[in-house]
Amino acid sequence: MAKYAVYTKWFWKDGVPEDTFVQDWLRGRKPNMIAEDTILFRVEDNHHGSITTYTNESDFKKERESVLEERKRNQEEGAQLIDENVGPVMGQMSVL
Numbered sequence: 296m297a298k299y300a301v302y303t304k305w306f307w308k309d310g311v312p313e314d315t316f317v318q319d320w321l322r323g324r325k326p327n328m329i330a331e332d333t334i335l336f337r338v339e340d341n342h343h344g345s346i347t348t349y350t351n352e353s354d355f356k357k358e359r360e361s362v363l364e365e366r367k368r369n370q371e372e373g374a375q376l377i378d379e380n381v382g383p384v385m386g387q388m389s390v391l
Contacts, residue, residue: 298331298384299349301362304342306375311343324365329358342377352383 312320317335324333331354333347349355366376 297351298387299352299355300382300384301347301349301355302344302378302380303376304338304344304378305369306377307341307343308373308375310340311337317343327361329354348384355381 321333321335329349331348331350333345335343335345338344349358370376
């Protein structure tokens with residue numbers, strides 16, 4: 296598989312934003328994103344995780360600078376990146 300994935304976990308000191316805020320944020324980002332898909336999920340009240348997939352590593356690298364800029368804005372809003380894992384997709388159930 297040529298797909299590429301990014302997993303992150305975030306801490307929000309004032310609590311994870313409401314679902315409607317997250318959905319509106321994704322709608323605003325979507326037209327400018329190269330990523331194939333992004334899923335954000337609540338881990339608990341102060342943590343959320345995200346999984347973003349790319350068609351290939353090259354697309355990941357093209358979008359990296361934009362993602363890092365967006366992360367700076369998130370940090371200004373009270374979010375802290377705790378963990379990030381990046382790498383090639385080994386398997387995906389929906390395409391088997």
